[in-house]
Amino acid sequence: MKQSIPIWKKTGTTALVALMLTMPIAQAQSVAAPVSPATATYTMPTSMAAQSNTAQSNLAQAKAQEMIEALMANYGVTGAQYAIRDGGKLVLSGGTTLDDEGNKQQIEAGSMFGIGSISKMYVTAATMMLADEGKVDIDQPLTTYLPNFKMADERYKQITVRMLMNHSAGLYGSHYKNTILMDDNDTQNIDQLLNKLSKERLKSDPGEYSVYANDGFQLLELLVEQVSGMSYSEFLQQRVSEPLGLTATKTPLDTFDRSRLEPLRLPGLSNQLPTENANILGTGGVYSTAEELTSFSEVLIGKHPELLSSTSANAMLQPEYRNGVWVPETKNAFGYGLGWDSVDLEPFGDYGIRAATKGGDTIMYHSALISLPDHDISIALVSAGGSSVFNTTAATNILLQYLKQTGTITSISPEPTFEKPVQQKMPETMNQYAGLYATVGETRTIAIKDGKIEMPAMMSDLIPAQAYVYTGEQQFTSEDGRTILAFDKQTNGHTYVRIRSDLVFPGIGHARMAFYELQKLDKNPLDASVAKVWKQREGKSYYALDEKINSFFYISPSILTKTVKLDASGGYANGTQIVDADHAVNVAEIPVMNGRDAFDLDFSRQNGVEYLQADGRTYVSEDAVSKLSGGHHSVVTIPASGNARWFNVPDHAAGKQMTVKLPANAGFVVYDKDDTPLALSAATGANTAVLPKGGKVVFGGKAGDVLNIRLEKK
Template identity: 60%
Template sequence: MKMWKRTGVALIAAVLFAAPMAEGAIQANQGSIVAKSEDGVTQADQGSEAKRLAEAEAQLMAQTLIDGYGASGVQYAIRSKGEIVLSGGIGVDAAGNKTPIGNNVMFAIGSVSKMYVTAATMMLADAGKVDIDSPLTNYIPDFTMADERYKQITPRMLMNHSAGFYGSHYRNSMLFADNDTENHDLLLQNLRSERLKSEPGEYSVYANDGFQLLEILVERVSGMSYTQFLAQSISAPLGLTSTKTPLDTFDRSQIYSVHVPGIDGALPVENANVLGTGGIYSTAEELTLFSEVLTGKQPDLLSEAAALAMQQPEYRNGVWVDGSSNVYGYGLGWDSVDLAPFDDYGIQAVTKGGNTILYHAAYIVLPEQEVSIAFLTAGGPSTFNTAAASNILLAYLKGSGEIKDIRPDKTFEAPVKKEMPDHFKAYSGLYRKVGSTLSLTVKDGEINLPAMKGGLIPEQTYVYIGDQVFMGEDGRTAISFDEQSNGKTYVRVQSVLEFPGFGQSALDHYELQKLDANTPDDSITQVWKKRDGKTYYAVNEKINSLFYFSPQVLSKMIQLDEGSGYANGTIIMENNKAMNIAEIPVMNGRDAFDLIFYKENGIEYLQSGGWTFISETAIMPIYNGSASTVTIPASGHARWFQIGEGAGGRSMTVEMPESSGFVVYDANGIPIQHSVASGSSSVILPAGGLIVFGGEAGDIFKIALKRK
């Protein structure tokens, strides 16, 4: 993948494609009076310069994402004091040509949808129908959990991520051209058997399930479906014509089409069937109009007091420390209410990011300046949207005179090692984050840690530099040990992340949690050792799910930490049960679940997070004769098969019901065919790979294998 560095040459090239106004030019209508600032610059000049700089930066960001990171479409808009001052977009068509994207083209906005359900809840609070600090059970009486603490959960805790939920139930939530409401309909049932991982209100850690519960709250209190509530209470008053959910009736061709390598034509429409947490489609311009609701500029919809309450630093109310700038600093709904680098300029910026499988969104609002930006993309990575939106917004603020200069990126030097006090050795031991554990050794003033944040923080050695801090070799990542008021010890990570082509972003959060010793009986240990290294595959996900493009979601490899009594970051309790123990505030403790095993007809299954997984030991080779059939059992479970040497390299064609489909993976777990996405029923089978067939109970697949 080509990676672009942000250089002055690239920036100049982008500016040349804009249409800069001649230096010193004056724009004024005949007979009008043009206001001037103290330095003689007219407001018209400032507005033109702001647009010029923002447009140049937006074009640069879009080109960088498309040319360097594989995005297939970018749409953006800035609104200032009620007016659109910048709007544009560029996409890549099926032939690879770059074409403009109209302002009415819709994108999935992922978790930016949380701002709508948060606003809806606060609107009901304005109307006196909801008290956000009363028990949630007042509004959803049938909400129960296998943990009596659930009775303490309030709507506020849902909005600031502090309810203590395990995280997110994703099963059958992301589907191609299918608005199945199963995920919504089964949420309360799924939660009944689950515990909380922390005291309600103890700390904020990202949890999608909370916003699904807010969706249910809005429905129960308003007496209408959530989709109807949005249409009547937000879209209609604001005149939003392109803000929809998958349950709305509208022309799906308005949604930006996504193309992926290896599949001819556009993919079917992606439906995020978790409406409250991530199910809305919209446009950049309509998102910026909605920002007027979130800043109290539409008091008939949402009061100024409610909007201000949403912007307060809720994350500081629980287990956390006031630290440096951060990308995570939850308000009500907002990911951050003091987003860097705007705080360096004395400007409050509130932000929300969003991702589905195919689309990504960044949304930044400056309440005091009455400025907002929406930056939407299709394809490519999600990592850079907020950084891109921040760069564009800073360019606009500079052009408008709101800030004088854009500060350069920070530079770093290698750390100077100092003598470490002996008491730090006591921090050696076993630590965990969601899904894994690691042994951490503090010795001779040094700590070795693996890569973090997907490699943005490299694997490196951290040396003691004094003031209770260890600094990485990169000079930009510091770690420290924090013994918190809840009795837990955490590894705190403070870093400045480098995004090639986009600049830097500050990060300050807890990465790891220290674990107590756990020594299960030897008989239990032996049972778990037999599972060590084995992979389990999901059987109850619909075959039209986009998660089949992410096999790591639909498979679990069991990994034991030798002699520790832990597996995949859970604590082993019994032969067939390991419990989540993640209590990591802010972001890194999200989406953690128990591991529950059981056997049926001699086959071992795993249940975790609402999914049922089958052991790899039960997956047999696909029949390598010229003709065979596969039938979906009465359970409706998907059927997985290995691709042995006899079938590898042969052409497979499948005759199947319209409701069915299959996905083929190569030996490295890379999907090479998704029949629902491609519309094709044929594929060359890769030796050593896997096939999964899915559909309705009783569906029959007629398989023909031919040599090439």
């Protein structure tokens, strides 16, 4: 599976966010160009190396080398590091990175990576440490510890601390604005979170079901600070890093040698990217190494009772996801505990082994941690480029090989095989499931014809577009035999499309996943005048104004663009239910994954310009995006609001070289007609770019900044 398509060509808003900061599943495919396979080099602890004189004892090391090579050759990884800890001892460690010339070389064990949502395990553990001290009761309302926490929905008073940790609080999901920045530790997001939440409602009853919600762990960060009296970074340093002797576990707010961070690279850019600061510490802001992650995993499975009691560690490992609405599947990559993505990760259950896992992704860094609590074994695999799902899949295969090597299991089961399904006669009752469905961000019409359903690609093309035929037992099977589609009428009154799939990642393995993909919708007839207003918005794009120009989100412009898409009946827009001419509200109440990061659409007008409020950002209509001046000299001024300014590239300016005199902290991004970023001044430091035909340019900076622009024939 050649992953030469960069992240911005593969990832939509829902897709990136589902990967990012869990980010439990690989929605952002690749952030770097694939590299040619080459022999990687690895380091091992001396004690392990001394025992590795036979082919048998080298099985795990060989498998690790095989996985790293595959990740770097085919999955956009530019640097990766792994470690296995067994019984408190480091038994395997190594990895590979690229130098500035693109050559592979041995990675340093102390090279640091952003670990994305594995950071959630730290804030969960921190909360449980306070519970051990009697300072927090996780079944008490959050307002007990954060009295300033309020929402425009009285149900917020029912949210407990536990619900934040098991993703069941009912929050919309994530506030990402200005969170992942280049060389910038701006804390505005966490500083403004309580104020933003005070104006929002819940999407479901607290405790009704679990669906990934990053904001819950930001609230836990605030709780830890409030109860402990320390900053969150100080708490981690004093209560985790110092006792464990960790020197690489840091946050963007800490002072440390940034040169230790694994370099970040993008195709087409010769220079390394600036440091990535994920300024959402509780959700995804921690840096670490593979070795230090496995050390911290000892805390999570109760091996350091002086830091976290075994009672609390065991509580974190309980199947919290079963307390609410959930897919009726026993083999799955998802199954939330407290903090954990899964507390019964497959395929380890097939071997009678309990496994817990947490994956994590920022924009550029990706990570996986798997712990076997009953065996005191853990593996971590961190990377620059790729995705957490790829890392988790590779780490699973390395760990299985280690378990075989040490005699814990006798053999490794072969990967499953699948056959083309045999269609059966479908009962007429199945036709009741045809109709309009939604997920966050979109609606789909499901038609059932002659016992067959045509489905588009799912999970960012990890499940390809194909036909599903009825195969009995109220199920439809995909053409390739790997995916089962069914319909569930759940206890909350909703009907869902349930997906069970065995995903194949050539060269690194496969993963079992079960989730609800879509939720059936009722008809939503509109008044003619309301329908007319929305019809005029159909297909229009709206561009984010309040994202800092040094944000990594500009690498993936689909995050910063909303394009209005109505369903065929016109009653829904981007998966939201239209309620009047200017407002549409989220209706997706989908457990597991696809109900995450929901948003409403709220339109307003000022001085004849239409604006959109969604997911905590302000967007401006494409109607207000003017053409960039094609003259030799022009000026762009950042308005008093500090908002970015978007421009279309006029045909007569295409092909010309733009040179911009930039004030400090100002910058620009140039996109081609397909929204691929061609120039990012904050990333490269360059102030010139060739303007593409049909492209766009966005300028940003501080209020009042004046950017002087010169255009010349190239």
